[in-house]
Structure formats: C-alpha cells, structure tokens
Amino acid sequence: MSTVNIIDFVYLISAVLFMLGIKNLSSPATAKLGNKLSMTGMGVAIIATLASPDMFGYTMIIIAIAIGAAIGGYVAIKVEMTAMPEMVALFNGCGGAASALVAMAEFNGHTGAFANFTLITLLLSIIIGGLTFTGSIIAYTKLQGLISTRPITYPFQQVVNGAIVVLTLFLAYTVFQNPENVFAFYAIIILALGLGVLAVIPIGGADMPVIVSLLNSYSGLAVSMTGFALNNNALIIVGSLVGASGLFLTKIMCDAMNRSLANVLFGAFGAVDDSVADGGEGPAGSMKGFDVEDVAIALENADSLIIVPGYGMAAAQAQHVTRELGDYLSGEGIEVRYAIHPVAGRMPGHMNVLLAEADVSYDQLYAMEDINDDFSTTDVVLVIGANDVVNPAAKTNPGSPIYGMPILEVDKAQTVVVLKRSMNVGFAGIENELFFKDNTMMLFGDAKASIQSLLSAVKE
Amino acid sequence: MDTGTIIIGLTIFVLACFAGAELISKVPQTLHTPLMSGSNAISGIAILGALIATGRPEAIDAESMLGFFAVIFATINVVGGYMVTDRMLQMFKKKARKKKQ
Numbered sequence: 001m002s003t004v005n006i007i008d009f010v011y012l013i014s015a016v017l018f019m020l021g022i023k024n025l026s027s028p029a030t031a032k033l034g035n036k037l038s039m040t041g042m043g044v045a046i047i048a049t050l051a052s053p054d055m056f057g058y059t060m061i062i063i064a065i066a067i068g069a070a071i072g073g074y075v076a077i078k079v080e081m082t083a084m085p086e087m088v089a090l091f092n093g094c095g096g097a098a099s100a101l102v103a104m105a106e107f108n109g110h111t112g113a114f115a116n117f118t119l120i121t122l123l124l125s126i127i128i129g130g131l132t133f134t135g136s137i138i139a140y141t142k143l144q145g146l147i148s149t150r151p152i153t154y155p156f157q158q159v160v161n162g163a164i165v166v167l168t169l170f171l172a173y174t175v176f177q178n179p180e181n182v183f184a185f186y187a188i189i190i191l192a193l194g195l196g197v198l199a200v201i202p203i204g205g206a207d208m209p210v211i212v213s214l215l216n217s218y219s220g221l222a223v224s225m226t227g228f229a230l231n232n233n234a235l236i237i238v239g240s241l242v243g244a245s246g247l248f249l250t251k252i253m254c255d256a257m258n259r260s261l262a263n264v265l266f267g268a269f270g271a272v273d274d275s276v277a278d279g280g281e282g283p284a285g286s287m288k289g290f291d292v293e294d295v296a297i298a299l300e301n302a303d304s305l306i307i308v309p310g311y312g313m314a315a316a317q318a319q320h321v322t323r324e325l326g327d328y329l330s331g332e333g334i335e336v337r338y339a340i341h342p343v344a345g346r347m348p349g350h351m352n353v354l355l356a357e358a359d360v361s362y363d364q365l366y367a368m369e370d371i372n373d374d375f376s377t378t379d380v381v382l383v384i385g386a387n388d389v390v391n392p393a394a395k396t397n398p399g400s401p402i403y404g405m406p407i408l409e410v411d412k413a414q415t416v417v418v419l420k421r422s423m424n425v426g427f428a429g430i431e432n433e434l435f436f437k438d439n440t441m442m443l444f445g446d447a448k449a450s451i452q453s454l455l456s457a458v459k460e
Numbered sequence: 461m462d463t464g465t466i467i468i469g470l471t472i473f474v475l476a477c478f479a480g481a482e483l484i485s486k487v488p489q490t491l492h493t494p495l496m497s498g499s500n501a502i503s504g505i506a507i508l509g510a511l512i513a514t515g516r517p518e519a520i521d522a523e524s525m526l527g528f529f530a531v532i533f534a535t536i537n538v539v540g541g542y543m544v545t546d547r548m549l550q551m552f553k554k555k556a557r558k559k560k561q
Contacts, residue, residue: 015476018502019483025495026486028552035498035549039542042505049508055515064514064528068535075536076543081551087544088497094537098506101530105513109523117466216496219503228469230509236469237476242503244480249492342489349492353548356490361555367489 003053010048011234017041018238022245028362045234081357082314085347086143089136089212092219096132099125099222100192106229107185114179118229123172125225127192132218134196139211142200143346149205151268158266161198164191202268206311206388208346210253210264217246249348256342256368258394258404269401287423290441292450295417296457298441302379302415304335306371308408309351310344312385312421316447322384323358325455332458338364339371339381341389341408368408376412383410383418385447391432401430416440419450494548501541507534 018041024034050058072091079087103125114122141147154160168191171184203211220242227235254261263269299305307326313319330336338360344351352365375381383390386408393400394407410416411434418435420442434440443450487495513527 019479021498021502022480022483022487022495025491025498026488028488028491028549028554031491031494031552032546032549035494035542035545038498038502042502042538042542045505045508046511049511050515052512054512056518057515060520060524060528061511061514061531064510064531065535068532069539071532072536072538072540073543076540076547079544081548084493084497084544084548087540088493088500091497091537091541091544092500092503094533094540095500095503095506098504098510098530098534098537101526101533102506102509102513105523105526105530106509108526109513109517109521213496216500216503219500223503223506224473226506226509228466228473230512231465231469232508233469233472234508235505236472238502238505240473240476241480241483242499244477245484245495245499248481248484249496252492340489347493348496349489349494352490353493353551356548356551356553359551359553359555362490362552363554365490 003051007048007052008233010044011232014041014045014048015234015237017044018241022241080317081319081354082317083144084353085208085212085345085350086140088347089139089143089215092212092215093133093136093140095219096129096136096215096222098129099219099226100129100133100189102226103129103229104189106226107179116176119176119179121225121228123175123188125222125229126189127168127172127195128218128225129222130189130192131196131199132215132222134193135200135211135218136196136215138197138200139208139215142203142205143208147201151204152201153268157198157202161195164195164198167191168195199265203265204269205346206343207257207264207269209343209348209350210250210257210261212347213246213249213253214261215246217243217250220244220246253343253348256406257402258406287435287442288440289444290417292443292453292457295441295443296454298380298415298417299329299334299382299454299458300332302334304378304380305329305337306375306378306381306410306413307336307338308344308381308383308386308390308410309338309340309355310384310386310389311346311350312387312419312447314345314350314354314385316385316421318384318448318451319354319358321448321451321455323355323360325451325458326360326364328455328458336364337366337371337374339366339368339408339410341368341386344386344389368406372409375409378413379415381410381413381416383416384451385419385421387420387432388430390434391430392434393430393432396433410434411437411439414439417443419443419445419447421446490552494545494552497541497548498545501538501545504534504538504541507531507538510534
C-alpha cells in the first residue's frame with residue numbers, strides 16, 4: 001500500500017468519525033461525545049495530510065495554524081451566548097474564504113493543462129466560496145446591529161443582481177475557454193465577493209435564521225467543489241454533509257414561516273411600508289397595560305405556566321432571570337414549561353441554547369408541535385419578547401403578510417402575559433391582535449427588569 | 461482527470477448527500493444551533509487543501525501565500541467552530557425535576 005493509499009484510507013476513517021459525530025447529535029445526552037468524535041476525525045485528517053510526501057516545508061503552516069487557532073480560540077471563549085448567530089455567520093464566512101483561497105492557490109500552482117472538470121469545479125469553488133465569505137460578513141454586521149437589520153433595497157435590485165450572476169458565469173466561461181485569461185479570473189473573484197454583499201443586504205433581521213442556514217449550506221458546497229478539483233474524497237464527503245445539513249435547516253426555517261426560499265431571498269420581508277404602518281386599521285379593542293403586582297397575582301394563582309421566549313429575551317439578556325422565575329414558580333408547585341417556535345431568535349435553536357446557558361433542563365423545552373395542543377388547558381402563558389410567532393393573524397387574517405405561518409397558539413390559554421419593550425409593531429411590521437385581546441395582560445418595559453421585579457413581587 | 465474518476469467522485473458526493481440528510485433529520489430542534497456550529501466546524505476541512513497548497517511549493521510563491529491565508533481562515537473555522545460547539549453542549553443538562561408540593 002502506497003502512502004497515498006494510506007492517506008486516503010485515513011480520510012475514510014475521518015469521514016466515518018464525522019458521520020458518527022452528527023449521528024450522536026440526535027440527543028443532548030450523547031451530543032458532547034459526537035462533537036469529540038468529529039474533532040478526532042478532523043485531527044486525524046490533518047495529521048495524515050501533513051504526513052503526505054508532497055509536503056516540502058512546515059514553517060508557514062505552523063505560523064498560519066498558530067494565528068488561526070489563536071483567533072478562533074479567543075473568539076470562541078469570549079463570545080456571549082446571545083451573540084451565537086453572528087459568531088456562526090463569521091466562522092462560516094471563514095470557511096467560505098478558505099475554500100475560495102484553496103481553489104485560487106490550486107489555479108496558480110497548477111502545472112500543465114487543466115482538465116475541463118477540474119477547471120469548472122475550481123471556478124465554482126471560487127464563486128461560491130467568495131460569495132459565502134462576503135454574504136456571511138454582511139449577515140454578521142446585520143446581526144451585530146452594525147448596519148440596519150431592515151432590508152436595504154434599491155430600484156431594479158434583482159435585475160442588477162441577476163445581471164451580475166450572468167456576467168460572472170460568462171467570465172467563468174471565458175476562463176474555461178482560456179485559463180490564461182487572468183483578467184477575467186480576477187474579475188470573477190471581485191464579482192463573487194460583490195454578489196455576496198448584494199444578495200444579503202435586502203434580507204431582514206428576522207429572516208437571518210434562513211440566511212445563516214443557507215450560507216452554511218453554501219460553504220459546504222464550496223468545500224465539495226474544492227474536493228472535486230483536488231480529487232480529495234474527504235472534502236467531497238464532508239462538503240456534502242455540511243451542504244445537506246444547511247439545506248435541511250433552511251427548509252425547516254422556511255416551513256416554520258410558511259414562506260418559500262425564493263420569498264425569503266427576494267421578498268425584502270420587513271421593509272418599512274409607511275402607508276400601512278400609519279394608515280392601516282388597528283385591531284379592535286385596546287391594549288391593556290398592567291402593573292407588575294397584577295401579573296404577579298395571576299402567576300401565583302396559576303397551576304400551569306408556559307413561557308414563550310423570543311428575540312426580545314436574547315436582546316435583553318433576560319435568560320438567567322427567566323430561569324430564576326421559572327424555577328421559583330415550579331418550586332411553588334406550578335407546572336412550568338417552555339415553548340419554542342422554530343424561528344424564535346436569529347438562528348435555528350437560538351432560544352434553546354440561551355435557556356441551556358441559563359441552566360434550564362432540556363426536558364422542560366418543548367417544540368411547537370409538541371406543546372401547541374396544551375395551551376388551551378394552561379392557566380398562564382408568559383410571552384417574553386416574542387411577537388410574530390404568537391400573532392393569531394397568521395391563522396385568522398388571510399390579508400396578513402404572515403397568514404399561514406404556523407404559530408404558538410398562546411391566545412387559547414386562560415391568561416396571556418406579554419412582556420414587551422414598547423407599543424411598537426413586531427419585525428414584520430404588522431399589528432398583533434393578541435395584544436388587544438381581553439385575556440391579554442401587557443407588561444411594558446425591558447424584559448430583564450420586568451422579570452426581575454416580577455420575581456421579587458411573587459416572592460413577597 | 462479521466463471520466464472514471466469523475467464518476468466515482470460524483471457517486472461519493474450523491475451518496476454522502478443522502479447519508480447526511482438522513483443523519484441530520486434525526487437531530488432535534490433543541491440542538492439545531494450546535495448542529496449548525498458543529499457542521500460549520502467540519503466544513504473547515506478545506507484546511508486539508510490549504511495545508512497542501514502551503515506546504516507543497518518549494519519556495520514562497522503565489523500558491524503558498526494563498527494557501528497560507530487559507531490555512532488561517534480554515535483554522536479559525538475549525539478551532540473556533542469546535543470550541544464554541546463544545547461550550548454550548550456543555551450547557552445542555554438534564555436536571556432532576558423538583559417535586560410538586
């Protein structure tokens with residue numbers, strides 16, 4: 001068996017370890033082991049590659065790994081759990097950049113003529129990797145609030161983007177015809193980077209779970225393309241695993257909003273439409289603001305409570321005090337559960353991670369389909385900074401932009417307490433009739449401060 | 461690259477897509493963020509290509525410089541991705557439920 005055969009065999013082992021790693025993610029109890037298996041897979045693949053007879057020097061490699069590990073490690077230790085979506089976006093962008101750079105290096109270092117297939121996959125890797133890089137950076141800046149989370153739109157946006165795609169593919173074709181055409185090659189890189197920016201700016205903050213998932217899928221695809229170009233099976237397998245994972249999450253997110261992927265990408269959902277915001281007719285009834293004491297009494301008299309967290313809980317960093325309140329009330333004999341909508345927050349599973357950070361037992365967390373039937377027999381529902389995912393208009397009002405979106409049916413509970421920062425409309429820019437219902441108690445203010453005072457009130 | 465190699469590569473790609481979709485559909489909603497950051501870390505596997513591009517040339521040239529930056533990016537992706545996933549998974553705990561009074 002030659003060294004190359006041995007290396008390929010080690011790649012197979014690491015692919016199996018990656019698969020087992022994901023398999024173990026099927027339960028929180030085995031997930032930690034899964035991550036360790038996956039890490040081991042990565043470790044052996046790297047060692048096998050370094051042992052390859054092609055290797056000439058290691059100095060630059062050691063320096064690069066030291067720099068990368070220092071940055072990645074520092075960020076991973078420092079990041080707040082509430083900032084996880086932007087972190088994932090940033091790491092994802094690094095993955096895309098790496099694939100594109102590897103393809104560029106291969107393009108530069110290749111001796112002799114390119115095989116057609118190699119050239120096509122190299123170009124695809126550069127295009128997909130490049131747009132993943134800038135797209136992820138834009139997603140990061142939006143999630144961080146560095147630029148507006150509202151969709152940024154301009155006239156003929158899709159025409160412009162479409163033209164850039166066509167131009168990029170045309171240039172790729174010219175490079176394919178003549179690999180010596182360096183000008184076209186660099187133009188492709190610039191266009192791909194620009195495309196990532198232009199494709200993500202028209203997408204609103206609440207749609208970020210879809211975009212982060214989709215970019216994740218793209219980075220996988222870029223890796224696969226690099227794998228084809230380098231004829232490296234490890235890259236092909238892993239790239240398709242990541243691609244499939246990203247696509248799967250994208251589909252779950254779209255289904256949870258009852259919108260097509262095309263609508264998310266091109267719909268500029270959440271763009272401020274002043275004519276509707278000002279002139280539209282509000283729901284019947286009036287919003288009733290309550291004092292902390294009133295809400296505390298409702299909680300004390302309840303036998304069952306479901307807490308519904310949303311992005312507002314993350315923004316206010318209220319997960320710890322929420323858990324304190326939940327624990328205190330369950331200590332008083334109240335059944336406390338948490339209901340989590342698939343698109344609550346800014347990335348898939350965002351709320352689950354925050355509540356896990358706050359030490360909420362994971363068997364207290366319920367997915368929408370597992371808990372929706374229980375709202376009608378629940379005394380109190382506490383909605384913390386969630387809006388569109390509990391808006392009954394999704395079921396009752398065919399004219400609503402979110403009509404058809406599956407929601408947590410909190411309005412069926414006996415009493416609904418809604419913690420909200422202000423009277424403003426939610427991200428989708430639509431009124432929520434839940435807030436105007438007779439069985440709804442509104443508690444205005446910062447989520448963290450409100451829950452803190454609620455906690456002291458119920459303790460008295 | 462001959463057609464046979466291409467077909468083998470495509471076969472691996474398609475089968476791995478199906479295997480991946482099958483495995484991932486078993487991951488519960490609670491673990492979707494770790495799934496994402498974990499699969500993200502795995503996509504840093506591009507580091508293999510980056511290492512070869514950096515270590516293969518005998519002198520510093522365009523290829524090795526591009527490879528150098530690719531290794532940095534891929535390492536950030538791998539190290540950061542795994543560490544943050546591990547940090548998150550450490551937090552998922554099941555506690556003994558308090559008894560009702």
